[in-house]
Amino acid sequence: MWVQQIQEIQAGNVKTLARAISLVENDTQEGDLILQHLPQNQTPIIGITGPPGAGKSTLVDALISCMISKNKKVGVICIDPTSPYHSGALLGDRIRMSKWYNHSNVFIRSLGARGSLGGLHPNIIEICDLMRVGDFDLIVIETVGVGQNEVEIAGLADVTVVVLVPEAGDDIQNMKAGLMEVADIFVVNKADRPGADLFINNLKNMLTQECTGNKRHIPVIKSIASANEGIVELYVEIEKAIEINLHEDRRLWLYAERAYHLIQKIKMKDIHKSEIRDKIKSEGSNFNLYKYIASFK
Ligand SMILES: Nc1nc2c(ncn2[C@@H]2O[C@H](COP(=O)(O)OP(=O)(O)OP(=O)(O)O)[C@@H](O)[C@H]2O)c(=O)[nH]1
Numbered sequence: 001m002w003v004q005q006i007q008e009i010q011a012g013n014v015k016t017l018a019r020a021i022s023l024v025e026n027d028t029q030e031g032d033l034i035l036q037h038l039p040q041n042q043t044p045i046i047g048i049t050g051p052p053g054a055g056k057s058t059l060v061d062a063l064i065s066c067m068i069s070k071n072k073k074v075g076v077i078c079i080d081p082t083s084p085y086h087s088g089a090l091l092g093d094r095i096r097m098s099k100w101y102n103h104s105n106v107f108i109r110s111l112g113a114r115g116s117l118g119g120l121h122p123n124i125i126e127i128c129d130l131m132r133v134g135d136f137d138l139i140v141i142e143t144v145g146v147g148q149n150e151v152e153i154a155g156l157a158d159v160t161v162v163v164l165v166p167e168a169g170d171d172i173q174n175m176k177a178g179l180m181e182v183a184d185i186f187v188v189n190k191a192d193r194p195g196a197d198l199f200i201n202n203l204k205n206m207l208t209q210e211c212t213g214n215k216r217h218i219p220v221i222k223s224i225a226s227a228n229e230g231i232v233e234l235y236v237e238i239e240k241a242i243e244i245n246l247h248e249d250r251r252l253w254l255y256a257e258r259a260y261h262l263i264q265k266i267k268m269k270d271i272h273k274s275e276i277r278d279k280i281k282s283e284g285s286n287f288n289l290y291k292y293i294a295s296f297k
């Protein structure tokens, strides 16, 4: 059964892929079997992250156009706005993306966020591995990044694009540490807004200061996604970053990072903070933290 399904996915059958994603999304045994027999495949995954409303979906939409104009086959994962950050954006995304639904070189899959992995679906790693086996040249995922959440996508994406807007001003200081760690490329979108050039200069200055140690160059792209400006430049940088990032050592670390996440997920499966809290409350002063912890050893 899984042999045929995997073969069909490899051959570019998107119906089989969609069905397999649903099996994995819903934690079924059949989905597990497919996962266990997947061949390794290294289709690059591009993560597009950044604060709510920065223009990530608009940018992804423009990137899809750009990619298919270069004859690329693209798989896209959209995260449905079930998180509070997203309210109201769903309709816009649906309308924007709907024009791709019948395009033979584009496959789009929406997933619910279900509140884990920094606005990603809890099974996003597995779903990406499934997508990787499909007949795509590139896979794009959009995620909302707020504060530390951007870091969560680190093991997932081979190239991470962090989208900021000129208004981000002070935020940049707060987000700096996490963002700097994961960003391969910065995009300053909504460059039609006042203060864009100043913001870009500040960002570039900050990057030169921070990067002198490890010498990694992080490009900053100026874009107006809604007017399709800066998209080709971004695509060129994405291609360069793929080239740089797909070297053996980094790939191994990302793989290990994903394995770690998956093991953690299994180990922590039946452990919920709310249940621990209830236990502490009901046992009151009789609750002994270290005896409780010992029960896990
Ligand atoms: N002025 C201006 N508006 C833009 C630009 N890019 C996107 N927008 C608008 O900004 C709004 C938010 O864009 P989205 O693409 O939905 O942003 P997002 O980051 O995907 O939002 P979430 O997924 O909700 O976090 C929309 O109304 C877009 O039309 C731009 O370059 N300039």
Ligand SMILES: [Mg+2]
Binding pocket: 056, 057, 058, 089, 093, 142
């Ligand atoms: Mg969006």
